[in-house]
Amino acid sequence: xxxxxxxxxxxxxxxxxxxxxxxxxxxxxxxxxxxxxxxxxxxxxxxxxxxxxxxxxxxxxxxxxxxxxxxxxxxxxxxxxxxxxxxxxxxxxxxxxxxxxxxxxxxxxxxxxxxxxxxxxxxxxxxxxxxxxxxxxxxxxxxxxxxxxxxxxxxxxxxxxxxxxxxxxxxxxxxxxxxxxxxxxxxxxxxxxxxxxxxxxxxxxxxxxxxxxxxxxxxxxxxxxxxxxxxxxxxxxxxxxxxxxxxxxxxxxxxxxxxxxxxxxxxxxxxxxxxxxxxxxxxxxxxxxxxxxxxxxxxxxxxxxxxxxxxxxxxxxxxxxxxxxxxxxxxxxxxxxxxxxxx
Ligand code: SAH
Ligand code: SF4
Numbered sequence: 001x002x003x004x005x006x007x008x009x010x011x012x013x014x015x016x017x018x019x020x021x022x023x024x025x026x027x028x029x030x031x032x033x034x035x036x037x038x039x040x041x042x043x044x045x046x047x048x049x050x051x052x053x054x055x056x057x058x059x060x061x062x063x064x065x066x067x068x069x070x071x072x073x074x075x076x077x078x079x080x081x082x083x084x085x086x087x088x089x090x091x092x093x094x095x096x097x098x099x100x101x102x103x104x105x106x107x108x109x110x111x112x113x114x115x116x117x118x119x120x121x122x123x124x125x126x127x128x129x130x131x132x133x134x135x136x137x138x139x140x141x142x143x144x145x146x147x148x149x150x151x152x153x154x155x156x157x158x159x160x161x162x163x164x165x166x167x168x169x170x171x172x173x174x175x176x177x178x179x180x181x182x183x184x185x186x187x188x189x190x191x192x193x194x195x196x197x198x199x200x201x202x203x204x205x206x207x208x209x210x211x212x213x214x215x216x217x218x219x220x221x222x223x224x225x226x227x228x229x230x231x232x233x234x235x236x237x238x239x240x241x242x243x244x245x246x247x248x249x250x251x252x253x254x255x256x257x258x259x260x261x262x263x264x265x266x267x268x269x270x271x272x273x274x275x276x277x278x279x280x281x282x283x284x285x286x287x288x289x290x291x292x293x294x295x296x297x298x299x300x301x302x303x304x305x306x307x308x309x310x311x312x313x314x315x316x317x318x319x320x321x322x323x324x325x326x327x328x329x330x331x332x333x334x335x336x337x338x339x340x341x342x343x
Contacts, residue, residue, distance in 0.1 A: 005137035011029065011183075069090065082145070091111045120217075189254070192213040194215040194259065221278070
């Protein structure tokens, strides 16, 4: 019999599984305490769980969904290449340090799919193809593995490999566990979901009870240009996506950010800035400019002064505009690179 991932199950589901196997339901909560409270790495460490149940768990479940293949250290971040115990697929998760005034914040950047079916032209993940969605347990497992290594996670960004709104149900289930007081107990305001904007998924998000921050990958203010960079623009026009995103953020009082990868000579002129201002006006106040992370595919990052001019133009129009500092330029925005090297 194939082993399952114990992190794929909600507390209620685990309870039912245990009861059906002849164990007491309350053991499920004890297991969760060990798993999501103490982050132990094996069922044998679950001291108050009877041996018969521990043996049953070992036979039927994996505790950690992954083996760590490689950890590559950048200046302010470490990128982990993880191998799924289910089928050996490789994904990556990044642990980043942000120096604040008084202390350091730790943000985890996690993946939701193996590869990505969207295929944005400047994105390594998109160009490396798509194999499958991650399960809820495989999404949770990325944060779990950091906590297990005593790397505390203060914030989570869904900005690794894959498109969260194309794997909504598993992303939803994972966020429920991240915010559950009986598990990770994180405030939803410490979680940001980044999406390229998929109308079907936006509907699900709007209908859900999620209250996480939202970032929309805009990248181009005009339909034709966006089509050439982000192929899903075709059936998921950005103005419609932004209407829905605005509605979502307004209803819940959460933060909405427009992400904009800056590509030299392609989307970085003042005319583009002007068109972006028109597109976002009344819907999005915050813009995060992401200087393209030079990796491949013939794109280049614009010179510093062009980025500044673009930023200032939008600031003058009343937007709050940040330029993403390359947290360890080598690993941060270059999601997808590590896996590719190892294929
Ligand atoms: N699929 C989601 C989330 C993952 S990508 C999305 O597209 O929003 C997270 C962010 O990294 C996106 O804004 C994406 O456009 C950006 N990105 C991808 N490749 C990049 C690169 N080579 N340089 C800079 N940013 C990149
Ligand atoms: Fe997928 Fe996001 Fe990369 Fe586009 S930028 S291919 S949506 S991961």
